[in-house]
Amino acid sequence: MIRTGFDEMYAADGSVRPHYRAFAQWLGQTPPELLTQRRREAELLFHRAGITFTLYGDEQGTERLIPFDIIPRSITGSEWRTIERGCIQRVQALNLFLADIYHDQRILKAGIVPAEQVLANEQYQLAMQGLNLHRDLYSHISGIDLVRDGDGTWYVLEDNLRTPSGVSYMLEDRKMMMRLFPELFAAQRVAPIDHYPNLLLDTLKSASEIDNPNVVVLTPGRFNSAFFEHAFLAREMGVELVEGADLFVRDDRVFMRTTSGPQAVDVIYRRLDDAFLDPLAFNPESMLGVPGLLAAYRSGNVVLANAIGTGVADDKSIYPYVTEMIRFYLDEEPILQNVPTWQCRKPDEMSHVLAHLPELVVKETQGSGGYGMLVGPASTAAQIEAFAERIKARPQDYIAQPTLSLSTCPTFVEQGIAPRHIDLRPFVLSGSETRLVPGGLTRVALREGSLVVNSSQGGGTKDTWVVEE
Numbered sequence: 001m002i003r004t005g006f007d008e009m010y011a012a013d014g015s016v017r018p019h020y021r022a023f024a025q026w027l028g029q030t031p032p033e034l035l036t037q038r039r040r041e042a043e044l045l046f047h048r049a050g051i052t053f054t055l056y057g058d059e060q061g062t063e064r065l066i067p068f069d070i071i072p073r074s075i076t077g078s079e080w081r082t083i084e085r086g087c088i089q090r091v092q093a094l095n096l097f098l099a100d101i102y103h104d105q106r107i108l109k110a111g112i113v114p115a116e117q118v119l120a121n122e123q124y125q126l127a128m129q130g131l132n133l134h135r136d137l138y139s140h141i142s143g144i145d146l147v148r149d150g151d152g153t154w155y156v157l158e159d160n161l162r163t164p165s166g167v168s169y170m171l172e173d174r175k176m177m178m179r180l181f182p183e184l185f186a187a188q189r190v191a192p193i194d195h196y197p198n199l200l201l202d203t204l205k206s207a208s209e210i211d212n213p214n215v216v217v218l219t220p221g222r223f224n225s226a227f228f229e230h231a232f233l234a235r236e237m238g239v240e241l242v243e244g245a246d247l248f249v250r251d252d253r254v255f256m257r258t259t260s261g262p263q264a265v266d267v268i269y270r271r272l273d274d275a276f277l278d279p280l281a282f283n284p285e286s287m288l289g290v291p292g293l294l295a296a297y298r299s300g301n302v303v304l305a306n307a308i309g310t311g312v313a314d315d316k317s318i319y320p321y322v323t324e325m326i327r328f329y330l331d332e333e334p335i336l337q338n339v340p341t342w343q344c345r346k347p348d349e350m351s352h353v354l355a356h357l358p359e360l361v362v363k364e365t366q367g368s369g370g371y372g373m374l375v376g377p378a379s380t381a382a383q384i385e386a387f388a389e390r391i392k393a394r395p396q397d398y399i400a401q402p403t404l405s406l407s408t409c410p411t412f413v414e415q416g417i418a419p420r421h422i423d424l425r426p427f428v429l430s431g432s433e434t435r436l437v438p439g440g441l442t443r444v445a446l447r448e449g450s451l452v453v454n455s456s457q458g459g460g461t462k463d464t465w466v467v468e469e
Helices: 018-029 032-049 077-101 115-119 167-180 182-187 196-206 227-237 293-298 319-330 347-355 381-393
Strands: 052-054 063-065 068-076 141-148 154-160 215-218 240-242 247-250 253-256 267-270 303-305 360-364 373-375 398-402 408-413 416-425 427-430 434-436 441-444 460-467
Touching: 018 068, 018 182, 032 063, 032 068, 032 167, 068 077, 068 167, 068 408, 068 416, 077 141, 077 154, 077 319, 077 427, 077 434, 077 460, 154 319, 167 182, 167 196, 167 227, 167 441, 167 460, 196 215, 196 227, 196 267, 196 303, 196 427, 215 227, 227 240, 247 293, 253 293, 293 303, 347 381, 347 398, 373 381, 408 441
Parallel strands: 068 460, 215 240, 215 267, 267 303
Antiparallel strands: 052 063, 141 154, 141 416, 141 427, 247 253, 360 373, 360 398, 408 416, 416 441, 427 434, 441 460
16 A cells, blocks of 8 residues: 555654554554553553543533543654754754753844844743853753654654643553553563653752752642642652642742741742742732742852743744854754744745645644644635634734654554554753653544644654664
8 A cells, every 4th residue: 555644663664664663563463452451451540540631621521531541652763763853953052042041042143033023022031131040051851843844854843942842641642552551561672761750850950059959840730730749749749749738938048837947948830931930920819829039040049941032942933043043152053954934024925925824733822722723724714714814914923834744653443443644752860961761652533634732632642663674
């Protein structure tokens, strides 16, 4: 059978790719009834463990399972090493960019990134100007979203530097596969990922200049969409999970309330947006943050991971310049390329976008989660016309990209096994060294033909294997 597009498991002539052969043999020998039974077991186990996310505005209830697919996504070891080098290179450049724009602003003075794109960006925090951070690290935990085009080429779709989520699902998906199908792991060499919590804790501790710092995870609370992940990571690292009300600032030091009295806090892995961190410095109506936290931070008495103001570097209006950042700061050619991007703030590029809307994907520069975007080929004429008016009204708020033919992976859906589009989010930890665990979170668009993999838009997840051929 001849296949179109890039299928992760099957070559164009229908043959199984070498690194999938052991799995394909197992799949061919496994009755569909057993796969259905194991999928039900996975759903039950995820329910029991409370592995859910909150879907705001969902009339069927906010607590939902993220669908888990039992057919893994597999990547060769050699291919992974290229991805790993590319992600490390990219995150290093982004951290250098953040240090630069809050200090000397060399890249702005050189005209490589337009100053107004940075200094007028709502994610740019004046409070960070001139503040020196340990090792000049702003994004300690980064998620880099990758896609593979129809010809098999990897592209970076976007960078996540504020509070990237999803690593708990990566870890739980692996635990589930090992529990349900231990024979698969005995048959081939799949790189382990269970050391991620230890690497994360080491990264957070290395962010502080003191010995054996006290680390906590700061959550907005149990109604947050990613609360399961906050609790999971705190438990796996063996540190306290706290809310803003559990912390207070005295003499520019942060303390945690405990039954045995105040305890000093040195590193905060915050899963809270900038605006809500400190009501004295940012949103005065925030009930989630810690009054005085910014003053303690600026005094160097506490580390925030990720740093305040990282959002300017993962704004979609900055994304088109990342490859130039790599050349500017590292004097290297990018290992991973961007998707070609048109910036609607530029009149010529906006004209091109408006003329080709039915063919393009258009995104809000501040958007996330699959919201606020137009997928031209999947939209009606009325939707396209309405979106065109939004672009004309605020062109600076939009970028556009070609509709990529995302790679597919066999997926166990209600009708049986069928190809579905996927992406990949590796997690990059930046501390005394920059590290990744092999793989990442593979998200899958469960609806046939859909290119939107976000869980908020009905997407699911797969275990990601890095295997040696």
